Amino acid sequence: MKKYEIVYEKIKADILNGYLHKDEKIPSIRQSCNLFHMSQTTIEKAYDKLVLDGYIKSLPQIGYIVKFTREQIRLHREIEKVQNEEKEDVYTYDFRIKSVSKDSFEMDTWKRYLKEVMNNKESMSMYGMAQGEPELRQVLSRYAYKNRGILSHPDQMLVGSNYQSLLFILCGMMDKNLIVGMEEDAPLQTKRVFEAYGFKIIFLSRFNFMEDLKNNSIDILYITPACFGNHKEPISSRIADELLVYSASQNILIVEDDYNGELTYRSSSRQALHSLSIDDNVIYLGSFSRLLIPSFRISYMILNEKYTNIYKAQEAMYGPTASKIEQLAFVRYIQNGYLDKHLRKLKKEYKEKSEYMEYLLKKYTKIPFYLNEAYMSYFNEDLCVKDLKLKCEEKNIGITYSNKGIEIGFANISMKDMEQGIVQLIEIIEGVQ
Amino acid sequence: MKKYEIVYEKIKADILNGYLHKDEKIPSIRQSCNLFHMSQTTIEKAYDKLVLDGYIKSLPQIGYIVKFTREQIRLHREIEKVQNEEKEDVYTYDFRIKSVSKDSFEMDTWKRYLKEVMNNKESMSMYGMAQGEPELRQVLSRYAYKNRGILSHPDQMLVGSNYQSLLFILCGMMDKNLIVGMEEDAPLQTKRVFEAYGFKIIFLSRFNFMEDLKNNSIDILYITPACFGNHKEPISSRIADELLVYSASQNILIVEDDYNGELTYRSSSRQALHSLSIDDNVIYLGSFSRLLIPSFRISYMILNEKYTNIYKAQEAMYGPTASKIEQLAFVRYIQNGYLDKHLRKLKKEYKEKSEYMEYLLKKYTKIPFYLNEAYMSYFNEDLCVKDLKLKCEEKNIGITYSNKGIEIGFANISMKDMEQGIVQLIEIIEGVQ
Numbered sequence: 001m002k003k004y005e006i007v008y009e010k011i012k013a014d015i016l017n018g019y020l021h022k023d024e025k026i027p028s029i030r031q032s033c034n035l036f037h038m039s040q041t042t043i044e045k046a047y048d049k050l051v052l053d054g055y056i057k058s059l060p061q062i063g064y065i066v067k068f069t070r071e072q073i074r075l076h077r078e079i080e081k082v083q084n085e086e087k088e089d090v091y092t093y094d095f096r097i098k099s100v101s102k103d104s105f106e107m108d109t110w111k112r113y114l115k116e117v118m119n120n121k122e123s124m125s126m127y128g129m130a131q132g133e134p135e136l137r138q139v140l141s142r143y144a145y146k147n148r149g150i151l152s153h154p155d156q157m158l159v160g161s162n163y164q165s166l167l168f169i170l171c172g173m174m175d176k177n178l179i180v181g182m183e184e185d186a187p188l189q190t191k192r193v194f195e196a197y198g199f200k201i202i203f204l205s206r207f208n209f210m211e212d213l214k215n216n217s218i219d220i221l222y223i224t225p226a227c228f229g230n231h232k233e234p235i236s237s238r239i240a241d242e243l244l245v246y247s248a249s250q251n252i253l254i255v256e257d258d259y260n261g262e263l264t265y266r267s268s269s270r271q272a273l274h275s276l277s278i279d280d281n282v283i284y285l286g287s288f289s290r291l292l293i294p295s296f297r298i299s300y301m302i303l304n305e306k307y308t309n310i311y312k313a314q315e316a317m318y319g320p321t322a323s324k325i326e327q328l329a330f331v332r333y334i335q336n337g338y339l340d341k342h343l344r345k346l347k348k349e350y351k352e353k354s355e356y357m358e359y360l361l362k363k364y365t366k367i368p369f370y371l372n373e374a375y376m377s378y379f380n381e382d383l384c385v386k387d388l389k390l391k392c393e394e395k396n397i398g399i400t401y402s403n404k405g406i407e408i409g410f411a412n413i414s415m416k417d418m419e420q421g422i423v424q425l426i427e428i429i430e431g432v433q
Numbered sequence: 434m435k436k437y438e439i440v441y442e443k444i445k446a447d448i449l450n451g452y453l454h455k456d457e458k459i460p461s462i463r464q465s466c467n468l469f470h471m472s473q474t475t476i477e478k479a480y481d482k483l484v485l486d487g488y489i490k491s492l493p494q495i496g497y498i499v500k501f502t503r504e505q506i507r508l509h510r511e512i513e514k515v516q517n518e519e520k521e522d523v524y525t526y527d528f529r530i531k532s533v534s535k536d537s538f539e540m541d542t543w544k545r546y547l548k549e550v551m552n553n554k555e556s557m558s559m560y561g562m563a564q565g566e567p568e569l570r571q572v573l574s575r576y577a578y579k580n581r582g583i584l585s586h587p588d589q590m591l592v593g594s595n596y597q598s599l600l601f602i603l604c605g606m607m608d609k610n611l612i613v614g615m616e617e618d619a620p621l622q623t624k625r626v627f628e629a630y631g632f633k634i635i636f637l638s639r640f641n642f643m644e645d646l647k648n649n650s651i652d653i654l655y656i657t658p659a660c661f662g663n664h665k666e667p668i669s670s671r672i673a674d675e676l677l678v679y680s681a682s683q684n685i686l687i688v689e690d691d692y693n694g695e696l697t698y699r700s701s702s703r704q705a706l707h708s709l710s711i712d713d714n715v716i717y718l719g720s721f722s723r724l725l726i727p728s729f730r731i732s733y734m735i736l737n738e739k740y741t742n743i744y745k746a747q748e749a750m751y752g753p754t755a756s757k758i759e760q761l762a763f764v765r766y767i768q769n770g771y772l773d774k775h776l777r778k779l780k781k782e783y784k785e786k787s788e789y790m791e792y793l794l795k796k797y798t799k800i801p802f803y804l805n806e807a808y809m810s811y812f813n814e815d816l817c818v819k820d821l822k823l824k825c826e827e828k829n830i831g832i833t834y835s836n837k838g839i840e841i842g843f844a845n846i847s848m849k850d851m852e853q854g855i856v857q858l859i860e861i862i863e864g865v866q
Contacts, residue, residue, distance in 0.1 A: 172629025192750035196605025295757035317625035324728035
């Protein structure tokens with residue numbers, strides 16, 4: 001420690017420990033010279049740093065006084081305290097819909113690819129493209145074609161860390177004061193973006209969607225085709241066609257959030273709306289956090305011609321969001337067939353689990369539950385939530401609550417634990433009815 | 434391959450190979466039964482899938498016709514082609530300012546931490562908090578205090594993948610139609626966000642900043658204190674104080690982009706504006722892509738009380754953006770002292786390189802260049818860019834061009850190569866003058 005630092009640390013400590021209070025005068029430079037047996041230059045250097053760092057200030061005719069307030073001291077102490085309070089909950093039975101199956105992901109392969117990518121120092125020391133790494137856009141464009149029927153050029157594609165940041169970019173390219181239609185219980189993250197831009201949101205009834213759509217004049221329709229309408233089911237071909245024809249005729253831009261669109265295990269597989277569109281009026285959002293591991297954050301957006309051109313003109317004005325390491329590792333993961341393999345495994349696993357949960361629910365209760373395929377859960381919208389939540393917490397059972405009842409997810413619970421968990425859960429549910 | 438798939442693939446291939454054109458009639462189901470020697474059910478299944486996938490459509494009274502257009506076929510082919518055109522450029526002499534020193538980063542340590550984090554399957558299978566992992570916010574809050582003098586609570590902090598996505602979130606919480614002041618050559622990414630929200634932007638002169646600020650009525654001031662004013666230098670204490678007093682008196686919110694604020698190697702170190710503020714009217718943005726490796730994407734934002742409360746109320750409406758693996762590995766990296774160590778190494782390295790480049794520039798040319806400490810470069814704003822760019826490309830020398838001259842970065846060039854690179858560059862520059 002240098003000499004001036006000793007003085008600096010001593011006075012700083014006196015302030016932080018409350019020995020010197022706000023607005024209190026501290027020793028003059030000359031006094032400190034005597035106190036510390038140091039030169040004026042050294043003391044001045046220490047005082048300058050204390051001023052610079054906001055602990056003291058100099059007042060003309062008066063000298064140096066303490067600037068740090070009590071509130072600042074309190075905050076200082078809080079920062080120094082190590083807090084580990086906000087740890088993630090671990091449930092005995094985890095039926096929350098935000099959890100996913102963690103066993104089928106090829107973690108070792110993934111680690112190997114990350115390592116390979118990191119070995120390329122040249123590539124790691126460059127920012128990468130705002131739009132997403134070219135190799136990844138290339139591979140995703142093929143993936144979207146093969147799995148979702150979407151014909152797109154890599155130039156139309158934006159890669160981002162989650163669909164919300166992509167939506168922030170998309171809406172920022174749009175005119176102001178637009179009117180957006182979406183289902184009543186569209187994701188909150190989506191609502192937030194449209195609200196942030198001051199767009200007017202019209203909520204369309206799940207139970208009467210097409211009619212409601214036609215009764216309202218809107219500019220943009222946000223839709224999640226894998227979880228649609230009355231029964232939160234994949235959208236039917238009939239309605240998809242009707243929607244595409246109607247939106248084209250009314251100049252409505254469709255924002256298709258294809259959340260888990262490729263993950264069909266009970267319904268038959270269907271193509272994305274985008275692939276069936278007739279008027280280049282669909283913008284597609286795809287993501288992988290439910291397909292891979294949730295901690296992995298890569299989403300992509302396929303723009304139509306209009307917005308591709310706007311984006312190209314503004315390209316220099318954006319920065320990359322998704323981790324470059326993860327992007328490049330993901331290229332290898334897809335190219336070597338692991339994504340397809342993983343998707344097949346998940347379909348099999350979720351099919352089994354959903355069928356088993358259906359069987360268990362029917363076995364232990366008369367309360368009806370409906371499959372939400374996209375969210376890997378069974379839901380009931382008529383259950384009283386308040387006491388239920390309390391009771392479930394007591395028993396350390398995790399489920400997902402909404403303002404409309406509950407969802408029981410099966411993605412992250414093992415076949416082995418499922419029966420015992422359902423038995424306990426049903427006991428609680430029937431107890432609070 | 435199943436029977437119906439043979440039919441499906443055959444007709445699909447005929448369309449994609451151009452043997453069947455748009456609107457052309459394809460064989461009826463009965464004809465295909467004979468053609469393929471298959472049952473009506475099988476052919477129907479194939480045709481249904483072809484319709485579903487958008488290759489053909491059914492017209493009443495006519496039969497099935499091709500729906501796929503030439504443009505779609507062209508796109509299909511492009512997707513199938515493997516393109517590797519957009520590879521990153523590798524220059525013989527890389528003086529671009531977007532490059533950083535790639536040798537001092539502890540890549541092996543980083544890989545080890547990533548691996549450790551990934552071994553925690555439980556944690557990897559959860560989404561994590563939208564606001565950022567609690568452990569990281571805790572650690573960053575201490576880091577910001579120690580290195581930037583900022584007193585903040587982890588609750589005030591948002592972690593994101595880059596500062597632009599954080600800015601998108603911040604502006605989305607603000608009133609509409611605000612007026613923003615920023616320096617003329619503020620980063621494009623910043624401009625884009627304010628423009629996206631329709632805010633009015635007033636550009637303040639670099640050469641007359643405070644006066645210009647006082648002559649305009651603004652709601653928000655965006656500022657990069659490490660690269661400020663006439664000479665792109667760190668902001669002086671005097672101006673910082675004046676700015677803070679004035680903004681507090683006028684109710685101006687300061688958005689402090691502390692780009693490379695802690696990376697001082699020629700100027701003396703200074704605290705962030707945030708730490709000196711008197712009225713809780715500063716929002717702080719910090720990032721690490723220039724401190725670590727650019728491919729690493731973690732930024733953070735420290736909100737004031739007002740916006741912390743707004744964010745808390747909307748918390749459920751945001752998703753996490755920064756990679757969870759990278760966030761948790763970063764916790765270890767900071768906690769074990771690697772960030773501090775790396776910062777010290779970089780300061781030493783950039784000090785040497787900047788001094789050496791200064792020496793070389795003076796040795797080989799009379800054209801004046803000025804140090805831009807925050808961007809690790811020397812700049813001159815009077816150089817003609819057009820021919821220069823062409824000539825540099827020819828010689829495979831990378832520099833950074835703006836509409837106001839050039840910047841020569843020293844971060845990513847070795848001491849060994851620097852002289853030869855500067856000699857060639859100066860030859861080109863003096864040749865096009």
